[in-house]
Amino acid sequence: MIINLAIIMSKSQGDVNGIKKEGKSSNVFDVIIVGAGAAGIGVAITLQHVGIENFIVVDRDTIGSSFSSWPDETRFITPSFPSNSIGMLDLNSIAIGVSPAFSMRVEHPTGKEYAKHLQSLSDYLELPIKENTEVKSIEKIEGIFHLETDNETLLSTNLIWAAGEFQYPSVSGFEGSELCRHTSTVPKYGDLEGDDFLIIGGYESGIDASYHLARCDKKVRVFDIGSPWAEASSDPSIALSTFSFERMEDVSFGKNVELFSETPVSSVTLVGDTYELKTEDGHTFESKVQPLLASGFVGSHKFVSHMFEERDDGFPLLSDSDESTIVPGMYLCGPAVRHGNENFCFIYKYRQRFAIIAQSIASSMGIETDEFVDAYRRWGMYLDDLSCCGQECLTC
Ligand SMILES: Cc1cc2nc3c(=O)[nH]c(=O)nc-3n(C[C@H](O)[C@H](O)[C@H](O)COP(=O)(O)OP(=O)(O)OC[C@H]3O[C@@H](n4cnc5c(N)ncnc54)[C@H](O)[C@@H]3O)c2cc1C
Numbered sequence: 001m002i003i004n005l006a007i008i009m010s011k012s013q014g015d016v017n018g019i020k021k022e023g024k025s026s027n028v029f030d031v032i033i034v035g036a037g038a039a040g041i042g043v044a045i046t047l048q049h050v051g052i053e054n055f056i057v058v059d060r061d062t063i064g065s066s067f068s069s070w071p072d073e074t075r076f077i078t079p080s081f082p083s084n085s086i087g088m089l090d091l092n093s094i095a096i097g098v099s100p101a102f103s104m105r106v107e108h109p110t111g112k113e114y115a116k117h118l119q120s121l122s123d124y125l126e127l128p129i130k131e132n133t134e135v136k137s138i139e140k141i142e143g144i145f146h147l148e149t150d151n152e153t154l155l156s157t158n159l160i161w162a163a164g165e166f167q168y169p170s171v172s173g174f175e176g177s178e179l180c181r182h183t184s185t186v187p188k189y190g191d192l193e194g195d196d197f198l199i200i201g202g203y204e205s206g207i208d209a210s211y212h213l214a215r216c217d218k219k220v221r222v223f224d225i226g227s228p229w230a231e232a233s234s235d236p237s238i239a240l241s242t243f244s245f246e247r248m249e250d251v252s253f254g255k256n257v258e259l260f261s262e263t264p265v266s267s268v269t270l271v272g273d274t275y276e277l278k279t280e281d282g283h284t285f286e287s288k289v290q291p292l293l294a295s296g297f298v299g300s301h302k303f304v305s306h307m308f309e310e311r312d313d314g315f316p317l318l319s320d321s322d323e324s325t326i327v328p329g330m331y332l333c334g335p336a337v338r339h340g341n342e343n344f345c346f347i348y349k350y351r352q353r354f355a356i357i358a359q360s361i362a363s364s365m366g367i368e369t370d371e372f373v374d375a376y377r378r379w380g381m382y383l384d385d386l387s388c389c390g391q392e393c394l395t396c
Contacts, residue, residue, distance in 0.1 A: 028144060031055035031361055032156035034135050035300075036063045038347050039334030039354075040162035041118050042094030044127050046358035049096075050372045052365065057127060058147070058154065060134035064118035066166035070111025072188040073212045077204060077241040078346060079107045089379055091348045095121070096379045108243065135163075138304060140327055158361050161307075162333040163300035170298045176268035179275065180293040183209050190216055194289030197221070198277050200265050201294030203228045204244060209292055211247040214256035221285060223277070227261035237343045301336045311338065320384070321360035322353055329364075331357045339386055352383035 030052055033040045036059035044057050059065065080092045080101035090099040092109070100109060100117050109117070122129055137148045138159065147154040169182040183205045186192065189212035197213050199206050202224030210220045229248065231239035240248075247253060264280045268291055277285045301308070301316050307327045308316035315338040317325050322337060324330040335345040337353055344350040355376040359369045376382035 027155055029054055029056055029154070029156040030365060031158045031160060032145065032147060032154055033057040033160040033162055033333075034147070035059060035162035035164055035334070036118070036122070036129055036131070037066050037162065037164045037166075037334070038064075038094050038114075038118065039164065039350060040160070041122055041127065042347075042351050043160055043162060043333045043354040043357055044129075045095045045121075045125060046354040046376070047361070048125065048127070050355075050358045050362040050369060051367050052358070052362060055128065056154070057129045058133045058135060058149070059129065059131050062119075062131045063122050063129060064115030066164055067111035067115040067118070069166070069184070071183070071186045071209075071212070072110065072112070073190065074208055075108040075110050075243075076114065077108070077236070077243040078348060079243070080104070080109065081107065087379065089381065094118075094347060094351050094354075096375065096381060138307065140307075140330070143329075145329065158329040158331065158364075160331045160333050160357060161301065161304050163303065165297035165299040165335055168298045168300045168302065169293075170296045171293060173295060174265050174267055176270075177293065177295075179268050179270055180291040182293045182295075184297075186292070189213055192218075192289075194287070195219060196287045197289055198275065198285055198287050198291040199223070199294055200277075200291060201296065202259060202261075203294070203296070204241065205296075206292075206294035207240060207244045207248065209294055210257045211244075211250065211253055214252040215250070217252065218256060220257045221260065222257065223260045223263045223265050223279065225262065225264045229259060230261065237345050237349075299336050301332060304330075308332070313338070320356075322357050323360060331360075333357060342386055352381055355382045356384060 031047060033044055036057050040057050047055050076092055078091045080090050082099045082102040083090060084097065084099050090101050092100045098121060101107065104113055104117055106113060133149050135147045135149060139146045145156045145159045166184055169184045171177055171182055180200065189209060195218050197218055197220045199209055199220060199222045202222045206222050210222055213220050228240050233239045265277060266280045267278045269276045273288055275287050275291055277291060307330045308324045309326055311317050315336055316332050318332055318337065318339065319325055322331050322333065334350050337344040337350055344353060355373065359373055362369050373382055
C-alpha cells in the first residue's frame, strides 16, 4: 500500500473503550460509523484526516466481512492499477495515497484479498474499530443517537450509516422465490452439485455465477427482466462491466450458457425432486438443481428507514451533504447513496462522497476544512458538482 504521510496527517487518539474527548472522559462520541466495509473504513479515514478524533467504527462481524463472504471465485470487476503516482487514484482505493494494486499485486482482487487489504489499512492507521458488535436499533433522543447493541448502548452526536447491501439480499419478488438460493450464500461455485443451473438475474452476480459454473462444464440458463448484456450505456451501474463482457467471450461460456432477455420469472415450484421455473411469457424450465437467485440486494438502508425520507425509488432522500433531511446528524455512506439519477454503487463512485460527510461534520464542530477539501478535490475524492455525472462515452 502507498500512503502519503503528508496527507494522512493525524492519527486517531480515540480510545474505543475509554472514549476520550479533548483529554477528558465522555460518554458521547462525536461520530459513530456503523459498518467496517469499504465505505465505513473509507469514511473513517477522512474523519481522521479532517481532525475528528472522538469517533468509532462498529461492525457486527469483522473488518471487510462482506468481502470475505463473497464466493471464493468472485473477483472485483473494477480493475486496480497503481496509477497514484500521477495523481489518479487506483479505482478500488478508498483513501488518498493508497493503492490496492500496489499492496496486493493483483488487478481484480477476490473478496477475501480485498478484506485483508481493508484490515491492513485499518491496522496501519490505527482506526478505532469495535468488531462483533451488532447494532440492533437506533433512536435519537434529545439530540443524541442511542445505538443498542447486545451489551451496551453507544451514544453519539453524529451517526454515519455504512452497513452496506451484501448482508441484506433481495430474496422475494415472485412466487416460490424462497425455494431458490441467493448467490451471496454460495461459498464456492466449484463446490455446487448438479449439472443444470437456472439463474434468476443476469447482471454482474448472475454473469459471475454463470461464468464460474460454465468453466466447470455445467449447463446454465440465465433469466433477466431486461437485457443487461445488451444495454447501450457506458455506465457499469446500468450495463455490464468490461470484465464481464470479456468473460462472456470465454469458450466455456459460449458453449454452456443460454441467456434469456426480457424474460421475467413468475414462479418457482418444487414438484417431487424437480424445480419448475415458469416465466411470464408462459414457458416452463425444469432442473433437479436448486435455482440460484442473483436478484440483487434490498440494502441495509431499509433498517434505518425511520431516519430518512424516502425517494420514489425507495432509496433514502439525502441533503447535499448526504445527511438525512429529517434527522440532523444522520448520514448515509456507500452504495445506496443516490442524488437525482446518479447512482453511487461502486467504490470509485461513493468514495467521492466520504469527504463531503467529513466536511459537514467537521464544520458543525468548528473545525477548519479548506485545506482538507482542496487536497481531496485534487485527488478526485470530493464530488460536489454532480452536473459532470451521467455523461456517456463517445462510441469510438
Ligand atoms: C459480487 C459482487 C461484486 C462486486 N464487485 C465490485 C467491484 O468490482 N467494484 C466495486 O466498486 N464494487 C463492487 N461491488 C460492490 C461492493 O461490494 C460494494 O460497493 C461494497 O461492498 C460496499 O461496501 P460497504 O462498506 O457499503 O458494505 P459492506 O462491505 O457490506 O460493509 C458493511 C459492513 O456493515 C456491517 N453491518 C451490517 N449491518 C450491521 C449492523 N446492524 N450492525 C453493525 N454492523 C453491521 C457488516 O458486517 C459489514 O462489515 C460488488 C458487490 C458484489 C456483491
